[in-house]
Structures are given as C-alpha cells and as structure tokens.
Amino acid sequence: MATPPRTRHTTAGGGIDVTIRERLRLGPERTVLLVRLLQLVILAILVAGLWLKSLGVAINAAIGLLVTQLPAFFERRYQFTMDAGLVLWITVPMLLHALGTLPLPGLDFMTPYRAVWWWDHMTHLFSSSLVAGVGYATARALDVHTDAVTFPPKFMFAYLLLFMMAFGVIWELLEFYVSVASRLLGIPGILTQYGIDDTILDLVYDMVGGLLAAVFGTAHLTGVSDELAERLSA
Structure with missing residues (x-):
C-alpha cells in the first residue's frame, strides 16, 4: 500500500499554511498513520465484499482504495506534494462511501445507506466539499499562473457554488444510469437512487459542501493551487 505523501508546512510563497491536520491538532506522523489505518479499513471492506460475493461492495471499496492512492501516485510520478491533511480529506469520504455499501450485523445486516437516514447526506457533504476543493485549487492556480484572467473573491465564491451544483x-x-444498468446486469449496490426527494436533498448537501470549500478553501488549499501554478509556469 502506498505511503501517503509527506506533509507541506509552507506555501509556495514561503508563508505558513494553516492545514487541516493543524486544525485537528494532528502531527504529520499521526496524520499519516491515520490515513494508513483508514486505507486498511477500506481494504478490509474490499475483502469482505469479495468474501460475501458482493460485487457492489467490492467495486465501491476498490474504487475508493484506488482514489486514496492518487496523492501518493502524483508525488511519485510528478513530484506533486499534498499536505497529509488533504490526503486525509480525500480518504475519509472514500471510507464512508465504501462502508455505506457494506451490510452490518448491528443494522440487521442492512447497509448504512439503507438503515441510517443521514448516511447518504453525510457522504455527499464530504464528497462535495472535496470536489469543490479541487475546483477551487484549479481555478486559483489559473488565477496565479496568468494575468489574462482574474478571479476576485466574490467571483470565486459564486464559481465554487455553481461548479459544485453542476x-x-x-x-x-x-x-441514476449506473443504478439502472446495475439492476439490468444483476449487480445491485454499486450506486443507488432513492427517489426524487433524496436527489433534491443530495443537491442541497452538495451545495453545503461547496459552501464549506468556499469558506475554508483559502486556508487549506492555497499550497496545492500554488504548486499547480508553478507546474503551469514551468
């Protein structure tokens, strides 16, 4: 299993970057250890899915585990370093989603997605904040890289909300289409929709996640966007 990337302490401009792990009062070693632990849990869910012969559980866990390896891959392949707290931010929603597809004995062998009414909304909140964070880092990198465009704070805020809603x-x-296709193929549990009301609530939580990224993105994603800008300028 890949080792999470090393921790950034400063931004590209040399200033101190207030990171997620600092907010949580986690040292770099503890953050890396926590990421490794969560990755092992996702791996265990993958093994459980294979043991239960549940392709839905196995596929979701495998995709989640793959996503958590991307930061380490980018560091090895492109020398692109992320703060360990950001790697934790990526790992948590992947774990929550994979766990949500696993039937649990404490829930009468129902999945958290079906047995816990707020589970789906929680995963949407975490995932949407992550996606909005990617949108913020990319837009800010372009803003820093070229004088042809300028993204003032109010525009960036509106952009993140629209980006997340889209x-x-x-x-x-x-x-919806994956759910239909999986039912036709007899592979339940990959992605599931629970009706129009659930879809509307999902979009609401997506917007809340976008708001969180818009409010806290400057503090936690400046280092990533600065490094992207450096790569664009290279």
Whole structure:
C-alpha cells in the first residue's frame, strides 16, 4: 500500500499554511498513520465484499482504495506534494462511501445507506466539499499562473457554488444510469437512487459542501493551487 505523501508546512510563497491536520491538532506522523489505518479499513471492506460475493461492495471499496492512492501516485510520478491533511480529506469520504455499501450485523445486516437516514447526506457533504476543493485549487492556480484572467473573491465564491451544483447534477444523472444498468446486469449496490426527494436533498448537501470549500478553501488549499501554478509556469 502506498505511503501517503509527506506533509507541506509552507506555501509556495514561503508563508505558513494553516492545514487541516493543524486544525485537528494532528502531527504529520499521526496524520499519516491515520490515513494508513483508514486505507486498511477500506481494504478490509474490499475483502469482505469479495468474501460475501458482493460485487457492489467490492467495486465501491476498490474504487475508493484506488482514489486514496492518487496523492501518493502524483508525488511519485510528478513530484506533486499534498499536505497529509488533504490526503486525509480525500480518504475519509472514500471510507464512508465504501462502508455505506457494506451490510452490518448491528443494522440487521442492512447497509448504512439503507438503515441510517443521514448516511447518504453525510457522504455527499464530504464528497462535495472535496470536489469543490479541487475546483477551487484549479481555478486559483489559473488565477496565479496568468494575468489574462482574474478571479476576485466574490467571483470565486459564486464559481465554487455553481461548479459544485453542476457537478452534483451530473453525479445524480450518473447515479441514476449506473443504478439502472446495475439492476439490468444483476449487480445491485454499486450506486443507488432513492427517489426524487433524496436527489433534491443530495443537491442541497452538495451545495453545503461547496459552501464549506468556499469558506475554508483559502486556508487549506492555497499550497496545492500554488504548486499547480508553478507546474503551469514551468
């Protein structure tokens, strides 16, 4: 299993970057250890899915585990370093989603997605904040890289909300078609929709996640966007 990337302490401009792990009062070693632990839990869910012969559980866990390896891959392949707290931010929603598809004995062998009414909304909140964070880092990198465009704070705030809502709509459509296809193929549990009311609530939580990224993105994603800008300028 890949080792999470090392921790950034400063931004590209040399200033101190207030990171997620600092907010949580986690040292770099503890953050890396926590990420490794969460990755092992996702791996255990993958093994459980294979043991239960549940392709839905196995596929979701495998995709989640793959996503958590991307920061380490980018560091090895492109020398692109993320703060360990950001790696934790990526790992948590992947774990929550994978766990949400696993039947649990404490829930009468129902999945958290079906047995816990707020589970789906929680995963949407975490995931949407992550997606909005990617949108913020990319837009700010372009803003820093070139003088041809300027993104003032108010525009960036509105952009993040619109970006997240657009992505949320695309995701709901993807979720619908994957759900239909999985039922036709006899592979339940990959992605599931629970009706129009659930879709509307998902979009609301997507917007809340976008708001969180808009409010806290400057503090936690400046280092990533600065490094992206450096790569664009290289």
